[in-house]
Amino acid sequence: MLSVLSISVISQEGPANVPHTNVQEIMDTSTDTIYLKHNGGEPISPEDAEIIVNINGKKYIYTSSQIYASLGNNNVWKIGDTIEINTIKTWGVPLNNDDQVELFLVDTPSNELIQKSTLTTEFQKMPDLKILLTPMGDITDTSGSKKDTKGYGNKIQVRFVDCTKTEDATDPKITKEDRNCTTYYPNKTTINTSIYQELDFKIKPIAWGIRPGDTFCNVTLIIVYYSNDKSIKDFRLKFYDINEYGQGEWVYYENQLPKHTDQFESESINLTDHINTPADLANFKVRIEASTTSSDDKAIFIDYMGLWVEKTNYLASPESVS
Known part of the structure; x- marks a missing residue:
């Protein structure tokens, strides 16, 4: 060590x-x-x-x-x-x-x-820097969730406590009607990549002291959601990544997201192998795409999304003495 x-x-x-x-x-x-x-x-x-x-x-x-x-x-x-x-x-x-x-x-x-x-x-x-970033850009939904008046109000994603209730609205057992969350309606039968919900983080690396040449030892996406019932068939997440040629591309997370059918629950997704440069961070955004086996409108509700970032401590690398 x-x-x-x-x-x-x-x-x-x-x-x-x-x-x-x-x-x-x-x-x-x-x-x-x-x-x-x-x-x-x-x-x-x-x-x-x-x-x-x-x-x-x-x-x-x-x-x-x-x-x-x-x-x-x-x-x-x-x-x-x-x-x-x-x-x-x-x-x-x-x-x-x-x-x-x-x-x-x-x-x-x-x-x-x-x-x-x-x-x-x-x-x-000890990493050189540890920060938790939440989406500060646009939330774009092409699934027709505008017909749901709950939706997501001010675009800046936060958990909140409803002072008119005795329970904390962040409690996972609180129903979707009592939470501030986005709403996404999956496509019927199969995933349609043109029907998605996109959350743009709009990160400014320099504002956090992250400069060209910096790398990250841990980048983990945290997402809290409720996927309605068992009729959700496929549930995929993809993120925007800058490849080795400096070109942006959408990359699917390798696994299906678990269905949380009873209550809001969290998932942590390690993206360190992909999001590892300031350019990756500056362009980071996430899309969810899903499908359902039901003919009725089924919804996925996202309560919270955050990106945990730890910047590499260069002094902890043998190359620092060469």
Whole structure:
């Protein structure tokens, strides 16, 4: 398992010759390796540096000569250079996920700290950004649901509580008449792709701090719905995706959506393999298409839809030290 720590350079004033340097420190327990990457600030002379690593209360020293060798016998540790310490080869000590590891980068002439940090595998589990996005664009229905006056009022999808009732209107047992939801009438017998309900998320990635080049480690669509009765035959969901050539296309979710015939229930659909770039997010929208075996008008009611997004933490990737 890989772990990274975001580090602060010691701000207290020391001797004038102590380098002011930012070092990114990474612990990869899968390879028993600690990486130290010079991320900015002044260069460091290997002969004037020493690395002390405290693993579960026991101290180990990585000497100036070892630093020099790790840098390819270079006399300067500069921006972009990375020192690799394999703890088994160096000290015969493996790294485990629950180890307590502290690292001290020392300026040996002055015996002052350049930097101190604690490494933990817990950091790797934390994505860089976590947000829940709901549809903020148009809701388009071609199934004729306009004849249903309930419908979906203000386009912005929210759950709400009806203050005239004692129950919370988000309770799954509340009937469709008491909920704020969209209404979709499936086609008879077979799915007709021209009869759908579309929800446009209208996401602006930059407004959430998502920039070109960012990727996502988790994108999950959450949908709460009620599918009337067992007469619903096919129930499909598809989403708009930007392919590798930069072209948009509708992609069907591989599975049929379950029929929720007794009450409103939720489903979570993992879309991480498809929605993984800012362009995917900016163009994200969803359609539902269904068919029914009944000759009567049957409806599917969508109470809530949200997209849970976790942005990749680049510091938790081995490539960040290469």
